[in-house]
Amino acid sequence: MTFTLKNENIVDGPDKFSAYQQKLFHPPTPHEDFSAKIENKDCRIGMKQLAENSISLVLTDPPYFIDGMGDDWDTQKLNARVKPGVIGSLPAGMKFSVEQGQELQRFLSPVAEEWMRVIRPGGFCLVFSQNRLAHRTALALEDAGFEIRDVLIWRYEGQAKAFSQDHFIQKRKISVEEKERLISKIGGRKTPQLKPQGEMIILGQAPRDGTFVDNWDKWETGLIDVNNPLINATQFPGTVIPANKPKERYGHMTAKPVDLLQHLIRIFSAPRALVLDSFAGSGSTGVAAILEGRRFIGYEIESEMADRAQERIKATFYSKTYN
Ligand SMILES: C[S@@+](CC[C@H](N)C(=O)[O-])C[C@H]1O[C@@H](n2cnc3c(N)ncnc32)[C@H](O)[C@@H]1O
Numbered sequence: 001m002t003f004t005l006k007n008e009n010i011v012d013g014p015d016k017f018s019a020y021q022q023k024l025f026h027p028p029t030p031h032e033d034f035s036a037k038i039e040n041k042d043c044r045i046g047m048k049q050l051a052e053n054s055i056s057l058v059l060t061d062p063p064y065f066i067d068g069m070g071d072d073w074d075t076q077k078l079n080a081r082v083k084p085g086v087i088g089s090l091p092a093g094m095k096f097s098v099e100q101g102q103e104l105q106r107f108l109s110p111v112a113e114e115w116m117r118v119i120r121p122g123g124f125c126l127v128f129s130q131n132r133l134a135h136r137t138a139l140a141l142e143d144a145g146f147e148i149r150d151v152l153i154w155r156y157e158g159q160a161k162a163f164s165q166d167h168f169i170q171k172r173k174i175s176v177e178e179k180e181r182l183i184s185k186i187g188g189r190k191t192p193q194l195k196p197q198g199e200m201i202i203l204g205q206a207p208r209d210g211t212f213v214d215n216w217d218k219w220e221t222g223l224i225d226v227n228n229p230l231i232n233a234t235q236f237p238g239t240v241i242p243a244n245k246p247k248e249r250y251g252h253m254t255a256k257p258v259d260l261l262q263h264l265i266r267i268f269s270a271p272r273a274l275v276l277d278s279f280a281g282s283g284s285t286g287v288a289a290i291l292e293g294r295r296f297i298g299y300e301i302e303s304e305m306a307d308r309a310q311e312r313i314k315a316t317f318y319s320k321t322y323n
Pocket residue numbers: 041042043044060061062063064070071073252254255256257278279280281282283284285299300301302305
């Protein structure tokens with residue numbers, strides 16, 4: 001049974017596939033119209049192969065652009081970093097400088113332009129963003145032509161990371177009395193990091209082709225499905241979405257919860273829609289897309305991670321199909 005799909009030329013809609021593409025994209029299973037794949041590529045190169053108006057939903061989680069998580073992201077190096085709580089070498093993600101926002105925007109702007117090219121009119125673009133850089137993510141989307149419709153919050157319980165200053169004072173070459181004076185004056189205050197309890201997801205929308213009705217009729221994008229939310233199923237879907245951090249992270253430091261991604265895919269895309277994740281990591285978006293009966297294309301620059309993500313997607317597909 002062939003699963004690894006080599007086709008470079010994703011076009012939305014099976015009627016547009018050549019016979020060869022059809023064969024690659026349609027494993028002989030009850031899910032005749034299934035297709036999902038991860039490409040081990042820099043998305044800035046890979047996305048150029050996608051046809052205009054071929055993507056119904058962009059759902060992605062780019063590098064955070066806080067230290068060690070920029071355009072030189074390296075999982076091995078990140079995993080080797082000091083664990084949280086150890087003072088001396090700050091744990092991954094805790095160093096910050098004002099240039100990081102500008103760097104993120106410079107990195108994301110051409111990517112967002114590519115999203116604008118490939119997305120269908122009215123299509124939604126949901127981009128996870130570290131809270132202190134979310135404004136830069138929004139600017140990159142807006143500059144590329146997306147309308148910023150909202151900011152959603154993935155609500156979770158994080159761990160407090162603020163540092164006490166006592167340790168640093170104790171290490172100073174000053175008298176005991178001076179140390180005591182400083183510690184007493186600081187009064188237990190810590191570095192300015194409140195306990196993280198949520199992460200922003202910027203919601204952009206591509207310009208519509210006519211009215212909401214006409215746009216949906218032609219492209220099946222631009223309206224939201226509020227009938228069957230996965231999270232808080234009895235409520236009208238809201239902007240704050242609670243979801244636990246995943247217990248299994250598939251070797252990825254920032255793996256996102258699959259139920260949260262399923263919830264978003266359900267609301268913001270139609271069945272069988274083609275979902276794009278340009279920064280696929282461990283493949284969580286692909287797994288969610290399959291579980292929701294959508295098609296999927298993802299890019300991941302690290303080859304080991306891309307292989308792992310592809311395996312995860314394949315396993316999800318076969319377990320959904322045969323169980
Ligand atoms: C924040 S993580 C995504 C995690 C993912 N949401 C998950 O649940 O596993 C960002 C990923 O983007 C990848 N990446 C960084 N730059 C990239 C690029 N230019 N093209 C494709 N992938 C890239 C990194 O290797 C990393 O795995």
